[in-house]
Amino acid sequence: MVVSSAQSSARLMASIDRFRTTGIDVEHLRAHYAAHRCAQLPQVADVSELRTAARSAYELLRTEPVLDAQEHTDEQGTLGYGFRLLRIDAKSDSPEHTERVTSVFREFGLLGWAERMAAELLPTVNRITGRELRYERVFLLAYREGDYIGPHGAEQDTDLNRFNLQFPLCYDSVGSMRILREGYLEPMYDHDGDARLLGPRMWHEVPPLFRLPGGPDPLRLVVSLRLMAA
Numbered sequence: 001m002v003v004s005s006a007q008s009s010a011r012l013m014a015s016i017d018r019f020r021t022t023g024i025d026v027e028h029l030r031a032h033y034a035a036h037r038c039a040q041l042p043q044v045a046d047v048s049e050l051r052t053a054a055r056s057a058y059e060l061l062r063t064e065p066v067l068d069a070q071e072h073t074d075e076q077g078t079l080g081y082g083f084r085l086l087r088i089d090a091k092s093d094s095p096e097h098t099e100r101v102t103s104v105f106r107e108f109g110l111l112g113w114a115e116r117m118a119a120e121l122l123p124t125v126n127r128i129t130g131r132e133l134r135y136e137r138v139f140l141l142a143y144r145e146g147d148y149i150g151p152h153g154a155e156q157d158t159d160l161n162r163f164n165l166q167f168p169l170c171y172d173s174v175g176s177m178r179i180l181r182e183g184y185l186e187p188m189y190d191h192d193g194d195a196r197l198l199g200p201r202m203w204h205e206v207p208p209l210f211r212l213p214g215g216p217d218p219l220r221l222v223v224s225l226r227l228m229a230a
Helices: 005-018 026-036 048-061 095-107 110-129
Strands: 038-041 067-070 083-088 133-144 148-152 162-171 176-181 184-189 195-198 204-206 219-229
Touching (some): 005 048, 005 110, 026 176, 038 110, 048 083, 048 095, 048 110, 048 133, 095 110, 110 133, 110 219
Antiparallel strands (some): 038 195, 083 133, 083 148, 133 219, 148 204, 162 195, 162 219, 176 184, 176 204
């Protein structure tokens, strides 16, 4: 059965009713955030409809000029910071691109879902960070086979009021982010329904996205809610 974008949007908005924060150990998350500038809120959302909406938006927008990449440089025997992914964001220097992304996100319900989800989670996020945050916008990060972000964080972050609340979705692959913990980059695996909070000055990387043996093209989509502190 073919499902229209209007039906997909309605189902996505209805899925917010299955949101939950009961049973979350906020004090544990506060301690983790204080130590590592990040926290992963377990199983706060049913993302079955989000998977469909995000994939649909990606399929319509993936040919837009949204490549976000930086080549590595070799300076004095040291390999510099590099990354490659797609960034699908209405915040753009191109009014046409902004209109296109906004239209597609609205069509599949991502704008309404992100605004509602931010409202549901902000009280918990504020308790974890000790800051008063507000929701700014939603954008989509897309990783295809081999895409990655090298270790980065403290030296690149100049805006200490910028936070991200992410919902990673993996298709035909296993995804993760690695965070600096006790001297090593340790994995935080992507799990459907988890919300990952990233604060400023956080050392982390996104490992390359790999193809499963004999599998189709892998894809990792990260529905990202930008939060700002006053």
